Amino acid sequence: MEEILDIYKTTKVENVKVWYKAAKVIDFPKNGGACIKYQEKQIAIFNFERKNKWYACQNICPHKMEMVLSRGMLGDQNGIPKVACPMHKKTFSLENGENLNGNLEPIATYPVKIEEGNVYIGFSE
């Protein structure tokens, strides 16, 4: 089942080939997240309003392979923005995907841009 993870690769802004128009800003709760579908992928997008930033990452938690991260709670650990998985409270950095409270594989993160009230996610393919 690990192959599900293989389609998620961290993407840097400089490698973006496609800016996918995912949804409207108002579709996301303030300081919370929601999930979008892009081809075969499920991507969690977070509107971290308190930091005035948006983040995106894979929706699947590498711990138990469930599509749930978008339902997680936002927060910070010593200033690092993070999301806590709703299943077992595994926390991941939204900046580099690192598992902050364990040794799980990092999650893939994606760049986000906001234009004219729309939310775009950057993919390299």
Add this chain to the structure above:
Amino acid sequence: MKHVVVIGNGMVGYKFCEKFVASEKFNEYKLTVFGEEPRRAYDRVHLSEYYAGKTTEDLSLSTATWYHENNIDLHTSEMITEINREEKTVANHRGVKYSYDYLVLATGSSAFVPPIPGVEKEGVFVYRTIEDLEAIEAYAKKMKSEGKTQAAVLGGGLLGLEAANAVKELGLEAHVVEFAPKLMPRQLDQGGSDMLQAKIEELGLHVHVSKQTEFIQGDKTIEGLQYIDGSALKVDMLVISAGIRPRDEVAKECGLDTGLRGGVIVDNTMKTSDDTIYAIGEVALYNNMIYGLVAPGYDMADIVVSQITGYTDKTMVEHIDMSTQLKLIGTEVASFGDAFCEGEAIDTIVYENKRKGIYKRINVSEDGSKLLGGILVGDSSDYNALFQIYNTAMALPEDPEDLILGSRGSDNSLLGDVMDLPDDAQICSCESVSKGTICSDIQDGTCNDLGDVISCTKAGTGCGGCKPMVKDLVDATLKSLGKEVKDTICEHFEYNRQELFDIIKLKGYRKFDEALDHYGNGDGCEVCKPVVASIMASIYADTANEEEVIQDSNDRFLANIQRNGTYSVVPRIPGGEITPEKLIALGEVGKKYDLYTKITGGQRVDFFGARLDQLPKIWKDLIDHGFESGHAYGKSLRTVKSCVGSTWCRYGMDESVSFAIELEERYKGLRSPHKIKGGVSGCIRECAEARCKDFGVIAVEGGWNLYVCGNGGANPKHAELLAEQIDNETVIKYLDRFLMFYIRTAAPLERTAKWLDKLDGGIEYLKQVVVDDTLELADELEAEMTTLVYNFQCEWTQAIQDEEIMKRFNHFVNSDQPDDNLVFVPLRDQKMPKLWK
């Protein structure tokens, strides 16, 4: 492998096994234990609690599997009748022989029955074993059915008073009959004894001192006590508790040296006159004395383990301390050191307060330098400190009377700083734990908090009297290591939950960010956000729909997230009562959405496997059929479980279902630090398992008994009695206060049992707050609860009527498709999630 045989499975016999198991050489020995009683060793010290609702299992000192797990052969209901010292064998009552390398006699004692004519009559009992208690209980029932109520206890000592309390618990009029001119003649002087007598008479017991019984009246059955002075007492039951006699029969028979008045003579290694036989506990005669307290018995057990395993220089101390502190019939009594010091060159200082029922006496050496002993009745809160001063021969203050009057003019505690005690000061005398042991366990990192220390050293697990001092020591040691003992919520708030609760309430904050901006730092996290959400819900009666992003995931989606990210759905079925029509409706909903369906432990129905996007549809159907949220997902009231009660049950004493429904309807939706469960049973058979709940109500003669702070789960705990024989209205009043007090003061995710554990003063303190209202908080707590009750809203009804809220339940914001990642497999005509990886 050497074979150690233990005769006797009482408290001391068990302690011997426990100490042996803990010794490093345990695996070189085989242990076999014989007990003549049908059950495993139990706590005889707290025997009277059996009538207060404790079960034999509660009283048991070990779990059922403990002996087996530790490779100990335990033979219950097996009496050893013969010791053959030549062959080194013992034989049981059926003649089966067992050989031994070492033999330990822990046969204990039996109740001493004085040779009064008539003790064989029906209605005369002794007070020693659970079987005795069962027989007394059965007889009391029979008496009451015949309209008889008078019962006497012969003996006004420690055990006699315990027995009298037990008799009173059974609903009889209890008379204590004592030969000496005062109660507890061995521990108390006349002043202390008078105070104790006044206090227990106030509680409805009758005391008759200086009464010698000539014979027991009645034909076959007891009808009264005839005293030598010509007077008599009409009673229909007599419980004899006039002292103990060591069980030394089998020792005597095999020729071991015994004392004139019984007891197996031992030296300071607890060895008898046979080199391979030891005696411990109440059968051992040491220094020509039988010690009827558990603490010396435990020490003896420890010595024998050391002796057998080769640490032969460990011996019993010369002078055994007989200091005791206990609670008798609700009255604190303590005596330590030489309590009487009669006729010696000493000064005695006495404080007597009849208004408050307090008597204190200390005996001080003539030069005023040493504390020699003392007596405390009515208030023994200074016992620990006084005992330490006496035991470690600490210098006394200039005015020794400050020790019992409290220092006037400064607020120093009696002892000054606990850290000033010498390292060998014994803090827990039941388990022989010194100050040095406690402090070094913390210093070397073995233990990090009070809980660690208690489980490592067992300090405080006996009578519990030393717990406050253990806590002080732990706190002081941690502080000396620079470890802050404050339990803050997380890195974002430097406050504990109670402080944050008070801040939010005082400032009237309604948003997480308001609290964070003013009293926290950073952006919050998955720990502090739900805490703040719960606090606001408890203050403002908010539902979980109020600021969704700070709610725990389950609260945000108003359902329990399960294995594959699907949810379970539990509608409320108050008290577990449901009409066939509604049950059919539930079945229809389960079928319509193809949900795995199961009956829960809380007497309701749980549907599993609902996709996020299905939740609003399922709930719309449920609400149309008259259901509402069951809050199974929240840190809030879950269910109030009930038995069928007097409406149908032939044993029921009251309508448990009606009351359970009333309580569940009252507290439904109540947000709290952790989940809360309740139970209502219609009689003491307790079919609703109410005592395993955070609050449990049990119908008894004359009202309800209210128990609080129990739980099942990983660390099961029975709820403790908060109030007895109260009516429905009072139950609700006390519950309102109790629940609000818990909600205000508990730590995050702290169940009531753990909260009570940590509450200074424990259940007694809780009674003061809830029942006696000593904090004068009752009105406020009740008013707060009333606000919450009147503002209840079903959050699912709220959700399906609000389009904004409904948006939450789409799996994708850019597609109407459901999650295509979910895979189910069949299971017994239903379905389950495909296993992880």
